[in-house]
Amino acid sequence: MSESFPRLSARTRRFTLGVPRSFTITPDGGRVVFLRTKSGTDPVTCLWELDTDTHVERLVVDPRALDADEENLPPEERARRERSREAAGGVVAYATDKDVTRASFALSGALYVVDFATGRTRRLDTPGAVIDPRLSPDGGQVAYVTGGALRVQDLGSGADRALATPESETVTYGLAEFIAAEEMSRMRGYWWAPSGDALLVERVDEAPVHVWHIADPANPDRPASAQRYPAAGTPNAVTELFVLGLDGSRVAVPYEEEYLTTAAWDTHALSIVTLTRDQRTMRLFTVDPATGASSLVREDTDPAWVDIVSGVPAHLDDGSLVWVAASEGGNRLFVGDRAVTPPTLQVRAVLDVDHDSVLFSASGDPTEVHLWTWDGHSLLPVSTRSGVFSGRMSGGVGVLTEQSLDAEGVSTTVVRRDGMAVPIPSFAERPGLDLRVSLGRSGRRELATAVVLPSWHEQGSGKLPVLMDPYGGPHAQRVLNRRGAFLESQWFAEQGFAVIVADGRGTPGRGPEFERSVLNDLATPALEDQIDALQGVAEQYPDDLDLTRVAIRGWSFGGFLAALAVLRRPDVFHAAVAGAPVTDWRLYDTCYTERYLGHPDEQPEVYENSSLFADAAKLERPLLLIHGLADDNVVAAHTLRLSSALLAAGRQHSVLPLSGVTHMTPQEVVAENLLLLQVDFLKKSLG
Template identity: 25%
Template sequence: MKLTFRLFAFLLTATSLVSAQKKEITLDEIWNGTFRQEYLQSLQSLNNGKEYVILNFDRATRTSTIDVYSYESGEKTRTILSSANLPEIAYFTDFQFNDTETKLILGTELESIYRHSTRGIFYVYDLQSKELQKISEHKIQEPTLSPDGKKVAFVLDNNILIKELASGEFTKVTEDGEKNKIINGITDWVYEEEFSFVKAFHWNPTGEKIAYLKFDESEVPEFSMDIYGQDLYPSKTTFKYPKAGEKNSEVSLHLYDVAKGENSAVELGDYSDFYIPRIKWTNNPEVLSAQVLNRHQNVLDLLFVSAKENSVKVVLNETDDAYVDVTDNLTFLDNNSFIWTSEKDGWNHIYLYNKEGKLLKQVTDGNWDVTNYYGLDPKTKTVFYQSTENGSINRDVFSIGTNGKHKKQLTEKTGQNSADFSADFTYFINSFTSATTPYEFTLHLAKNGKLLRKIKDNTALLNKIADYTFTSKEFSTISVNGNDLNMWMMKPPKFDASLEYPLFMVQYSGPGSQTVSNSFYSSNDYWFQLLANKGYVVVAVDPRGTGYKGSNFKKITQNELGKYEVADLIQAARQLGELDYIDQDNMGIWGWSYGGFMASNAILKGNDVFKMAIAVAPVTSWRFYDSIYTERYMDTPQENPSGYDENSPLNHVEKLKGDLLIVHGTGDDNVHVQNSMRMIEALIQANKQFDWAIYPDKNHGIYGGNTRLHLFTLMTNFIEDHLEINPNTKLSL
């Protein structure tokens, strides 16, 4: 057995965080905002590149303002709009400019639908005439101004409409929209969840045409959930949810000629059972790009659609033995050459193609991943990106020419660096955090990374934390099953290597994810610290299948989710249990969602290793989960039945020896409570004792009111009841 601890010097210093007579963290403090970080408000760069706007809300007067600030000085220069000057609106919570920044769309009365989607009452405000116009008396979705600002397109009751602002007249682009049947211009549930977009229509650059997607979900199976609420009888919500191997929506691409009022379907070619995860107009207003992905998600075609001739050309074909990631990185240059990202050399990198799809240059190269693409400065032909060049648990920001030369690292501090660039790529605001540093925000020159000014930091939080007992995250790698896995460990404050401590493993482990990162405490991290203070050694490990270590490491789990990741976690715990200071008879594991799937499998398949487990909102069979996510990694159940069943906790319940807590919300539209109910029934029929908790009407996040405090109190008590601390160790705490 080889166990390596290569510490990366992220220990919290004695003078700042660890000293005698400290206060102990409480669960109340974790969830009442005591340790909340200050963040930079969401900002939007103006076209001039010198200024940005922020939506501010004055709680005292309950008014909204769109305020303009200078990048260079940080000073407020003017207010574009205040709701105090709008008698029709008390306040607004969302806004967007048209392309020329002459008009605004203001959002009020917004209500969530699913993870990303909302509907609300929207207005158009003319910055020149100072006139305000309500778009519709009904709550609508995704209102978008035409490039000239004279029209607004939106979705109402699954149909696309256009409003002529001067006349107030409405034009129906589509008329066949119907709930749970036909959707025009917005995505269905599974596209929204797994392809991460809602608006599925786009004006072309001249405003003469609209491209949109239509979803026919008539044959998609329905899923229903009881809503218990406060009424005498529960209500029910029903929506289309394609599970693995089931019927998907039939998606089609359409073009609408605004002047002629005519719709035309685009004949994409010889495709069947496919997805259209992205559409985007090129710099040529007559050419639309569309990405077509096969159901297995291992073949993606980039198409150029001629809006004038309604013809289609395959410009780029991307294939992968496992799957092709869909991104928002496609960027067109003036001549319609384009930037594309791909893992085709084993790592995620940036590529430049001409408008015919011929590769001109692999812009970035190396055994590291590009983790974010920020954009292209067309004037200097400079690409800006984030990567793992300085270690997989870190992120830095770089610039490089489209010719692959003149690469510059624009950030200096070791940790997580993330950039937000001005519209003309003159400046960027860097967000930085590390294991010892809560978020700090600074302004830099994009051409060389020069620091111009500090914007905001969390010194006040560090000062507050100094009054509490904190240990440190010790970052290292552990050699497991032939791979060096990233790991961090938190030890009790008065750690004594001559004593034995129970071990509590935390993880997520999903494809391409990362739990072990050089970043500051999240809410869960404070809980982990609370457990360490109670006498537990808390460990996080990223097994095979997680991200940022190349595609081979990430995609080894293809067709067998839950096999290699579970084997790695069990073996890692077994090796850690061999350390003199770990009580190998008192080791537990916790996880949420995919992590709940892993925790369930770990206590069953690793019943000689883990004494207890907590599975929150777990997937218990991938047969129950949605088609796009599941089939990306598993193919369909019809094609891969053993992959689905051999690693399903449902089929291993007879192996349970330890203590298991299952937690789920009944209003979870993502990982349905069906998963836990089937697991509970399987355990009952196997005559296995376990604990479970159901949170009525709570979604996948299980929050609202007192819910999080109650949940984490429940889990803390369960850990203390079932992971025993040695009496001698207790005396030393």
């Protein structure tokens, strides 16, 4: 008997296990280092190497051979993995020296360094559990964080010393704070100098941040976990920067803005990027590491907000700045002061700079993500087929990953300088679903929409109940030309639903104006657009959709949107499953919430309009609330307070608390049964 989709999806971490990822190409293009598990159900990630000349793959590090206990992780590492949505174990992150001769990584809090030439892996002695080890550019030393201190160990002599130690229990050196990791995609807090004799280090003091307590009611003998959570309108952690020399010197790098979005240190400059708390002004500075004095290079402003874009700042060989900014209605690539992409091509990220060439991802059609290069003279498309692409580039060699609706899984190819393509195989499991997905535009705003029908349904043969399956929030997409985006939706369709997935205003790929149209209102546009998409699809499939039976499900922002739908528009939506919903935006974090809604003390009415509590008395449809009690991102208080408001209003609803479960729901049994319970609830609710 074959394994059910819910069980297989849970065991394979939604079919991500066995997929190659985290690529590093040597400067000469001769080798590619990457991570991959040994099978599609093996959760232990290994480090691999591919010789691009011989096409021979080699297993470099197998954590099982090192007898590393993956369950014994320091709490800082568990938090880092939660922020990065890391579902696997083993070597989930690594760092190399400049020439990729060595790699450093942490396993169960222990520090390891592997030499690629010999294949020898060494465990290094450290005074405590290790977080985020990074090799110096010459590979002779490794820096790491332990107990909030930033330390450096010499690989030759074994000498190990602290460059900075925390002055109190609320201080750390070298770690990204919660907001940087959760909302800015910055997972690091220190950067080596190219010369290897100093580091730029972030000091974080969480003392001003309010303390929340996350309890485990299922285990009352365990004390609640104290967490400093910067909710909207409350203080953030205080961040500072220092250049710490290996000679013991310490130079402060002052900046005035609330947020440090990123930093970069290459042979051209030490650069830092800052963002004001209202996120309307982003500044790029170069810093003199000897004095800490900074010079303003660029300032970008926007009446709504300035986007944080990964991969910048960077520099070409001649020192020209590589940057991305909104200009003339588009998110555009800048080289120096010149925009080198048209406003119609929405640049998403800079992936690599290889001497005088820039590799970046961009969209013309929001459902597709393509690769392009700028070679100093012209724009050249790298990906030519329909789909979603990403990649790396170094030494004239590229790594190309491709996904589409036409093929299962992720295809990874190394493209050599001579044009030969060398595949890196994926070991991911096959989902075993016959996808029936149609991408198109629907509604008055021509929203990107996917219609997912049961594989057995004959069009026009009868009307199906409808399941809206959105995320719906800003800066995230569901409707993309790749099979992996619709596996769960297809499984729900096989249970007898016509599933609609729609990306409304705020989602990327259609330009700054479309993204910023959710300013000061996270509720109305999101809900209007789901209704608009539903009505548009109903016009396209008049004989297949039963609009008297429409349900909606979602997680996180999607959970908020699902609850919002049945509360405010019961005439359209007849049942909802809201997983880990944000119910009161005052309970969500500063950076994300204030970007869209401003400061709650300055415009409380904006927060009221986007809250669900005032609508509690309106509930007349079945609503299932699901929440992990260990969630430290959208805390369980969101669901519990909404449930209390519904109870006070005398409104019947269901709550499913998940003991010990975080925002990711990584546990296999939980992930499997959550799908089954949702289907059961929706079928009963819709009759």
